[in-house]
Amino acid sequence: MQSAVTCPIPFQQYPQVLLAHGGGGRLMHQLIEDMLLATFQPEPDWQHDAASLTMAGNRLAFTTDSYVVTPLFFPGGNIGSLAIHGTVNDLAMAGARPCYLSLSFILEEGLPMETLWQVVQSIQTAAQQSHVKIVTGDTKVVDRGKGDGIFINTSGIGVLEHRGFIGPRSVQVGDAVILSGDIGRHGIAILSAREGLTFETTIESDSAPLVDPVLELLQRWPVHCLRDLTRGGLASALNEIALAARLTIELESAAIPVEGQVQGACEILGLDPLYIANEGRFVAFVPASAASDVLDCLQQHHAQAQIIGHVVDDQRALVMIKNALSSQRILDFLSGEQLPRIC
Amino acid sequence: MQSAVTCPIPFQQYPQVLLAHGGGGRLMHQLIEDMLLATFQPEPDWQHDAASLTMAGNRLAFTTDSYVVTPLFFPGGNIGSLAIHGTVNDLAMAGARPCYLSLSFILEEGLPMETLWQVVQSIQTAAQQSHVKIVTGDTKVVDRGKGDGIFINTSGIGVLEHRGFIGPRSVQVGDAVILSGDIGRHGIAILSAREGLTFETTIESDSAPLVDPVLELLQRWPVHCLRDLTRGGLASALNEIALAARLTIELESAAIPVEGQVQGACEILGLDPLYIANEGRFVAFVPASAASDVLDCLQQHHAQAQIIGHVVDDQRALVMIKNALSSQRILDFLSGEQLPRIC
Numbered sequence: 001m002q003s004a005v006t007c008p009i010p011f012q013q014y015p016q017v018l019l020a021h022g023g024g025g026r027l028m029h030q031l032i033e034d035m036l037l038a039t040f041q042p043e044p045d046w047q048h049d050a051a052s053l054t055m056a057g058n059r060l061a062f063t064t065d066s067y068v069v070t071p072l073f074f075p076g077g078n079i080g081s082l083a084i085h086g087t088v089n090d091l092a093m094a095g096a097r098p099c100y101l102s103l104s105f106i107l108e109e110g111l112p113m114e115t116l117w118q119v120v121q122s123i124q125t126a127a128q129q130s131h132v133k134i135v136t137g138d139t140k141v142v143d144r145g146k147g148d149g150i151f152i153n154t155s156g157i158g159v160l161e162h163r164g165f166i167g168p169r170s171v172q173v174g175d176a177v178i179l180s181g182d183i184g185r186h187g188i189a190i191l192s193a194r195e196g197l198t199f200e201t202t203i204e205s206d207s208a209p210l211v212d213p214v215l216e217l218l219q220r221w222p223v224h225c226l227r228d229l230t231r232g233g234l235a236s237a238l239n240e241i242a243l244a245a246r247l248t249i250e251l252e253s254a255a256i257p258v259e260g261q262v263q264g265a266c267e268i269l270g271l272d273p274l275y276i277a278n279e280g281r282f283v284a285f286v287p288a289s290a291a292s293d294v295l296d297c298l299q300q301h302h303a304q305a306q307i308i309g310h311v312v313d314d315q316r317a318l319v320m321i322k323n324a325l326s327s328q329r330i331l332d333f334l335s336g337e338q339l340p341r342i343c
Numbered sequence: 344m345q346s347a348v349t350c351p352i353p354f355q356q357y358p359q360v361l362l363a364h365g366g367g368g369r370l371m372h373q374l375i376e377d378m379l380l381a382t383f384q385p386e387p388d389w390q391h392d393a394a395s396l397t398m399a400g401n402r403l404a405f406t407t408d409s410y411v412v413t414p415l416f417f418p419g420g421n422i423g424s425l426a427i428h429g430t431v432n433d434l435a436m437a438g439a440r441p442c443y444l445s446l447s448f449i450l451e452e453g454l455p456m457e458t459l460w461q462v463v464q465s466i467q468t469a470a471q472q473s474h475v476k477i478v479t480g481d482t483k484v485v486d487r488g489k490g491d492g493i494f495i496n497t498s499g500i501g502v503l504e505h506r507g508f509i510g511p512r513s514v515q516v517g518d519a520v521i522l523s524g525d526i527g528r529h530g531i532a533i534l535s536a537r538e539g540l541t542f543e544t545t546i547e548s549d550s551a552p553l554v555d556p557v558l559e560l561l562q563r564w565p566v567h568c569l570r571d572l573t574r575g576g577l578a579s580a581l582n583e584i585a586l587a588a589r590l591t592i593e594l595e596s597a598a599i600p601v602e603g604q605v606q607g608a609c610e611i612l613g614l615d616p617l618y619i620a621n622e623g624r625f626v627a628f629v630p631a632s633a634a635s636d637v638l639d640c641l642q643q644h645h646a647q648a649q650i651i652g653h654v655v656d657d658q659r660a661l662v663m664i665k666n667a668l669s670s671q672r673i674l675d676f677l678s679g680e681q682l683p684r685i686c
Contacts, residue, residue, distance in 0.1 A: 007460040017454040022484030031482060035460065039467050040446070040477040051478035053443055055502060056401040064445035064498055068483045100396055102407030102498050103383070106449070111360040117350040117378065124382050134383040135394035139375060140411045141365030142684060148489040155407055155445050155498035159398060341485060 008034040022341075024231025024277070025334035029240075048167070048227065048240065050094035052160060059160035061096035063087060066153040070341045072115065074193040076185070076204030077279075079150055080119035084126035085207050085279055086230065086343060087154040092214040093226045093282060095166035096158030098130060103154055104138040108147035119150060130209035132156065162218050168244030170224040175311040176291035177249060178284045180213065181206065181302035182257040183234055187276035188265045190342045199261050208280030213301040217284060221294055225285040228278070230343055232334055235274040237283060238319045239333045248314035251321040251331065257304040274321075275334050277342040285311065351377040365684075367574025367620070368677035372583075391510070391570065391583065393437035395503060402503035404439035406430060409496040413684045415458065417536040419528070419547030420622075423462035426495040427469035428550050428622055429573065429686060435557040436569045436625060438509035439501030441473060446497055447481040451490035462493060473552035475499065505561050511587030513567040518654040519634035520592060521627045523556065524549065524645035525600040526577055530619035531608045533685045542604050551623030556644040560627060564637055568628040571621070573686055575677055578617040580626060581662045582676045591657035594664040594674065600647040617664075618677050620685040628654065 009030065020027040042051060050063035067083040077085075084101065091098040103123065107116065127134055164170065189205040191197065210228065217223050225245075227237045234256070242249050258266075258273045266273045286294045291307055298305035319331040352374065363370040385394060393406035410426040420428075427444065434441040446466065450459065470477055507513065532548040534540065553571065560566050568588075570580045577599070585592050601609075601616045609616045629637045634650055641648035662674040 007456065009456055009460075011456050014456050016456060017450045017452060017459060017484055019452050019484050019486065022450065022482055028482065032480075035463060036446075036480055036482070039463050040470075040480070042476065042478045042480075051443070051445075053478065053500070055398075055403065055442065055500070058399040058401060060398065060500075062443060062445060062500060063479050064447045064496065065481045066447040066449050066483050066494075066496055068449055068485050070489075099398065100394070100405060102394075102405060103379075104407045104409040104496050104498075106409050106411055106494055107360045107365065109360060109362050113350065113352055113354050113357050113359060116360060117352075120378060120382055127383075133385065135385045135396065136406050137375075137379060137383070137385075138408045139365055139371065139379070140409050140684075140686075141360055141362050142411050142491060142494075143362065145488065146413075146491040148485060151409075151449055151485075151494065153407065153409055153447050153496035153498070155447075155496070157396070157398070157403075157405060157500065341483075343483075 008038055019340045024236050049090040050096065052094060061091050061094040061158040061160055063090040064153065064155040065090060066151060067343060068151050068341050069190065069343055070148060071193050072149050074205055075189045075202045077207040078119060078122050079152055080122035081126040082207050082279060082343060083152040083154045084123055084130055085209050087156045088130040088132055089210045089228045091156050091158035092211050093228050095162055095218055096160050097215060098132045098156055098158040098211055100135045100157045101127065101132050101154050102136045103134050106147055106151040107141045108149050109141055109144040111149050130211055164222065166223060166226055168225055168241045171241060171245040171247060171285050171311055172224060173247060173311055173313040174288050175224055175285040176288050176307050177309040178286065178291065178294055178298060178305065179256065179308045180282050180298050180305050182259050182304045183229060183278055183281055184258055184262040184266065184273035184276040186279045187339050187342050188262050191339055199265060203261055203265065206278050206280035210280060210282055213298055216297060217294060221286055221290045223284055223286055226282055228282040230279060231277050233275040233277055235319065235331050236333060242317045242319050246315050246317050248312050248316055248318045248320060249309055250312050251309035253321050253323045255306050255308045257306055274331065277339065279343065351381055362683045367579050392433040393439065395437060404434050404437040404501040404503055406433040407496065407498040408433060409494060410686060411494050411684050412533065412686055413491060414536050415492050417548055418532045418545045420550040421462060421465050422493055422495055423465035424469040425550050425622060425686060426497045427466055427473055428552050430497040430499045431473040431475055432553045432571045434499050434501035435554050436571050438505055438561055439503050440558060441475045441499055441501040441554055443478045443500045444470065444475050444497050445479045446477050449490055449494040450484045451492050452484055452487040454492055473554055507565065509566060509569055511568055511584045514584060514588040514590060514628050514654055515567060516590060516654055516656040517631050518567055518628040519631050519650050520652040521629065521634065521637055521641060521648065522599065522651045523625050523641050523648050525602050525647045526572060526621055526624055527601055527605040527609065527616035527619040529622045530682050530685050531605050534682055542608060544604065546604055546608065549621050549623035553623065553625055556641060559640060560637060564629055564633045566627055566629055569625055571625040573622060574620050576618040576620055578674050579677060585660045585662050589658050589660050591655050591659055592652055592662045593655050594652035594662065596664050596666045598649050598651045600649055617674060620682065622686065
């Protein structure tokens with residue numbers, strides 16, 4: 001395949017890269033779909049969170065993420081733990097058991113050595129908790145003012161042990177949509193650290209490895225699709241799945257767990273928790289017949305797991321949300337970005 | 344294994360990260376060995392350029408590199424082609440056939456979209472020439488002034504098809520050291536682009552994929568060790584190997600090919616080509632009996648390939664270089680760094 005000579009993103013409309021091109025909304029999806037996927041054509045094995053590869057008869061998953069979160073330390077984690085959780089979760093979402101990670105630093109000249117050491121220790125702790133081993137790495141240093149303390153890339157390899165395909169194209173009409181816990185914590189934790197906001201009690205990031213609940217689900221039930229709720233939050237994740245599956249998702253607003261303090265912070269800040277990033281939450285699409293058993297299992301891992309909706313036979317590929325008065329509205333992709341650099 | 348509580352790098356001596364911590368010399372090795380390898384303990388499978396993994400009975404190689412080269416475009420390449428060549432070469436140096444790459448961007452807000460598009464096209468061309476497929480990716484955007492245009496991470500997976508271990512611990516007394524071509528081009532190309540230096544003809548980077556010559560060597564001869572000559576150049580690569588192999592390497596200065604213009608530029612700039620980075624050159628350690636056949640093969644790929652020295656039974660683990668008058672001197676590790684951000 002040859003690259004097109006003309007850039008699929010019109011320079012006149014978008015002469016420069018904007019923060020929103022990394023924000024999880026429409027512009028980011030345009031950049032990825034129209035420029036990157038169109039050029040590299042990773043299909044048919046490409047999936048949202050990781051690629052699935054067959055090497056010498058074995059099915060592997062392979063994923064990468066760079067982490068640019070600011071500030072480097074926030075309630076409930078730091079860039080180091082986040083860089084492990086984010087990448088092992090991407091492997092888990094592809095239905096893989098995470099095995100090996102690479103670790104690459106871009107450090108800014110002048111970074112306190114002690115900061116680096118704290119991050120390195122968090123990385124090792126998080127890797128142990130996520131049952132992965134860091135096996136290869138790289139370190140680069142950029143001049144003062146050309147970076148922002150620490151950027152981290154982790155890439156990961158996992159093994160696909162089950163037979164089915166976990167992804168939007170396995171989603172079926174009637175599937176239950178189960179959310180693994182309350183939403184909005186990570187984004188609000190980052191924002192409060194960044195802006196020096198204080199609440200009654202500290203809102204901690206939900207950043208955590210999702211390997212254990214996911215592997216349990218995969219062993220016991222025919223899971224159709226998994227997706228962690230990172231940039232763009234629940235709303236963006238579900239819109240991506242609806243679009244890829246060409247089916248519509250109906251949600252019950254009242255069923256979506258948002259902690260009181262997170263809800264309060266969102267109201268003060270004018271933010272919608274449905275679009276806020278999480279780093280330890282996911283949605284599972286499972287057959288309706290398995291929904292209550294899957295829910296029981298997920299509630300063992302997190303008490304606030306809930307069935308939040310289901311898939312309907314409507315090829316408009318929308319996400320619809322019903323409020324307490326039973327009126328429905330479209331829950332759309334975010335146009336720009338809500339919070340930059342949350343991961 | 345638990346992380347030590349005390350940082351192995353003394354904060355009093357090194358309170359901050361310096362550019363030299365990424366420069367390929369002593370400080371970088373101290374950071375990697377004492378802090379990172381000591382914490383993550385990737386042994387016994389860890390190798391310099393890539394980790395070798397056994398997954399479901401298959402031997403794979405896994406590697407990662409972040410690219411922060413400045414300027415983004417230079418004679419003979421750009422950050423995109425470099426990010427492919429560097430990573431496929433790391434896999435090749437571990438004796439692996441490169442298969443799949445991940446691609447992760449950290450873009451600075453305000454980057455011209457056209458620049459990104461040029462880099463993306465170079466990446467795709469270089470991937471095709473290197474026989475690898477980009478299968479997964481990530482895009483982050485950082486605020487203006489918190490990055491430097493484009494940083495790229497590529498991680499790669501390859502298949503180890505041969506039986507032997509390719510690395511310093513396979514190096515034996517008597518091995519010939521064969522250099523795959525002339526040295527110093529990449530560093531001088533970067534430096535001249537950065538400083539606006541002009542020479543009679545443009546010195547182009549040697550950046551290129553090394554997959555084809557390496558796979559040919561591996562199929563035909565019992566190769567003991569391979570190493571590409573990136574940060575820190577030939578001198579650093581050989582010092583690392585000598586140290587890891589606990590053997591001494593003797594070089595013939597006159598045998599090391601340096602192009603006249605590169606030599607001239609080095610003299611003007613006060614640089615030693617032995618420490619200048621390359622991105623398309625490697626050394627192979629092979630049994631003396633195979634040396635002339637290997638040389639013939641490598642000269643098919645690059646006319647300036649040369650046998651530049653051999654391994655001697657001297658456990659001081661030094662690199663010695665003999666000049667035209669047959670006097671020998673120690674060719675040491677570089678203490679700081681010669682050229683920052685050349686890859």
